[in-house]
Amino acid sequence: MGNSIVESQMKDVQHFLSDTVNIFEDFLNETTLTALLEEKEGDKDYYKRILTNIRKLLVYCEEGHDACRIILMSDQFQRGAAEKTLYRLYHHCIEEFFSPRNDAWFENSRSAYTGKNSIRFHKEVPDKVSNLFKGLESDFQNIREELEYYETDYRTKMMQSQ
Template structure:
């Protein structure tokens, strides 16, 4: 029974990542630094950092999608590998979406109480960037809530094994 739950979550995450990859690819294939500056004059280096982080997110999502596909295609479902993969996806994709290491944007934790989007930028950004995040945030939040279990469960298992 537990295997089927993990397997279902793996399938959901794979579908989510597939969709996220398409959205990130479309945005990055159509958007240049020059186009962002034309859309809204702003800090060129800041716009570069946003594009760089979006590329990283795209790579993380592609790698995660591939990992899900490989696990789901195996002859026998490997629950341990799936759980470890979901844990890694939580950190590489979800956490990086809400709080990238480079700090190009951040999550306003109070937004959950206001019903507004939680991603905040340190400086003004073009509407295309803002709309990208608004369009993705609810799906990332949904998957985050599903995968938070693996964050705590994996840490607990690691502590117990010491």
């Protein structure tokens, strides 16, 4: 893959992460556990897990945005560093969005066939939470499709180096 393509993808991802960071920050700055419980009575511990995971996603997205910015600002574009960064972003941001480690929600893989949103929560959540994910999902899906190449390319390179 040529430098110009990788650089273009870095710019797209940086823009996506900038927007995503703003959305997550706005949500977290305006949302408390108490407010979620007032909006919809539910499992307090489950709501905590969701908020914890959103905070984690925010940190991953901020770190990814900073990494993209540094690579794009360097005097000479470092393709290897960019590809490694895009691979890491795929795992830390994209995969964590669709399938968080703490299992706060999951991706319904059949949703691609139905045209519906794929993020499913194990329990009912306030509309504020479900609307956040509905609003972000298509952008995350688009970036995932862009970055899947780095996932398979990196694994291939790792197998060949053994």
